[in-house]
Amino acid sequence: MTRKLALGLAVPALALALGIGALLALRTPWAGRKLCGLAEERLRGATGLTLSLGACRVDPFHLELTARDLRLGPAEAPMVTAASVRLRLAPVQALGARLVVEE
Secondary structure, three states, X not given: OOHHHHHHXXXXXXXXXXXXXXXXXXXXXXXXXXXXXXXXXXXXXXXXXXXXXXXXXXXOOOOEEEEEEEEEOOOOOOOEEEEEEEEEOOHHHHHOOOXXXXX
């Protein structure tokens, strides 16, 4: 096997392995906690309201995020509470920098 052929096979294989690894890492509880924390900080910065999420689970294969024990607003009198919330993205939205949420 020539060196160019070996390199030509190794680079796509490495890219594929890294992509699969990234998708699998997104499904871990660690990634869910990080994403919940990021959402809580961003919402607090944008609105001044406190968002509390008990747990988040990411399903990158379905472009879906599930959050449990959601509470928006002060702990003593939250404006919104939900046992579970599921957000789904269209494939095109996942590639964009802006997220639009519709009912």
